[in-house]
Amino acid sequence: MSQPNIPFPQSPVLPTMVEGTHVIQFSCHKGIGCWNACCSNIDISLTPYDVLRMKSRLGISSTEFLKEYTVPYEMEKDSIAGVKLRSVEGGTACRFMKPEGCGIYEDRPTACRYYPVALLSMRRQDEYVDRDSYAIVKEDHCKGHEVNRRITISDYRKEQGLEEYDELARGWRQLVLKKQSSGPSIGKPTLRSRQLFFMACYDIDRFREFVDAESFNRLFELPQAEKDALLADDVALLQFAFRFLRQVLFGEESIALNAEAAQVRLTKVQEKRLVEEHEAAKRMAEDDEGGFAEDD
Numbered sequence: 001m002s003q004p005n006i007p008f009p010q011s012p013v014l015p016t017m018v019e020g021t022h023v024i025q026f027s028c029h030k031g032i033g034c035w036n037a038c039c040s041n042i043d044i045s046l047t048p049y050d051v052l053r054m055k056s057r058l059g060i061s062s063t064e065f066l067k068e069y070t071v072p073y074e075m076e077k078d079s080i081a082g083v084k085l086r087s088v089e090g091g092t093a094c095r096f097m098k099p100e101g102c103g104i105y106e107d108r109p110t111a112c113r114y115y116p117v118a119l120l121s122m123r124r125q126d127e128y129v130d131r132d133s134y135a136i137v138k139e140d141h142c143k144g145h146e147v148n149r150r151i152t153i154s155d156y157r158k159e160q161g162l163e164e165y166d167e168l169a170r171g172w173r174q175l176v177l178k179k180q181s182s183g184p185s186i187g188k189p190t191l192r193s194r195q196l197f198f199m200a201c202y203d204i205d206r207f208r209e210f211v212d213a214e215s216f217n218r219l220f221e222l223p224q225a226e227k228d229a230l231l232a233d234d235v236a237l238l239q240f241a242f243r244f245l246r247q248v249l250f251g252e253e254s255i256a257l258n259a260e261a262a263q264v265r266l267t268k269v270q271e272k273r274l275v276e277e278h279e280a281a282k283r284m285a286e287d288d289e290g291g292f293a294e295d296d
């Protein structure tokens with residue numbers, strides 16, 4: 001099961017972008033000649049909600065899950081990272097593949113649910129909201145396209161439980177799109193930002209410890225009842241993680257800083273501005289000197 005991205009480097013078929021009303025002809029069922037062919041050769045990126053569902057299914061921590069079942073990859077050079085499902089040792093098959101089908105079917109990842117459709121989230125420079133389009137993936141080995149069942153992509157998403165999956169990963173998609181569309185003016189994220197992004201998005205159990213730690217308390221003013229509720233609920237904590245990252249990475253403040261931390265932050269901003277003004281004045285002075293020298 002190859003997971004398409006734009007552009008589709010390996011796919012022999014160029015994708016056509018379609019809307020949710022588009023009708024596909026497809027059905028996948030046990031007994032079909034290609035049963036499990038898609039799970040024998042995987043390239044599956046996971047969303048944070050996929051990680052959360054799978055680690056809960058396996059009854060392990062997110063830290064253990066990431067180490068054991070995933071490989072990280074860079075979404076762009078020196079930028080934020082994603083995680084992919086790790087295949088079997090020395091092979092390309094999914095570790096959850098069983099002769100009878102997916103061994104974690106109820107908690108299978110988003111990409112597996114979508115196949116043979118791919119979600120393409122996009123954000124135009126002039127738009128605040130992201131919008132979804134879809135692409136159809138046709139691979140020779142998949143016989144599901146030959147089965148005479150017609151269904152709209154919207155209904156297929158409902159059938160595959162994707163409305164919940166997409167909704168709970170939307171905050172992450174928005175962060176990724178925002179990072180990718182922010183361009184060079186924002187600059188490369190620092191190592192610390194990249195680490196925070198990784199932890200908050202994928203390693204929810206470490207993020208829980210981070211939110212529960214004294215250092216977090218010193219910086220942010222989160223009412224205790226709200227904090228307790230977050231710490232007790234993975235899904236709520238994940239949505240808070242996206243909110244936290246919007247604040248840390250893009251300055252969209254929605255979590256109150258405590259007064260002392262706010263003052264320290266203000267002082268730092270003022271100091272940074274002073275340094276920038278000083279450097280700008282120095283550059284202007286140097287340019288003027290250069291200009292005088294040329295005139296002489």
Ligand code: SF4
Nearest residue numbers: 039094096097102112
């Ligand atoms: S998670 Fe399940 S559906 Fe997805 S590739 Fe693995 S076995 Fe197949």
Ligand code: SF4
Nearest residue numbers: 028034036038142144
């Ligand atoms: S029909 Fe396609 S999706 Fe279903 S088992 Fe075959 S290759 Fe996989």
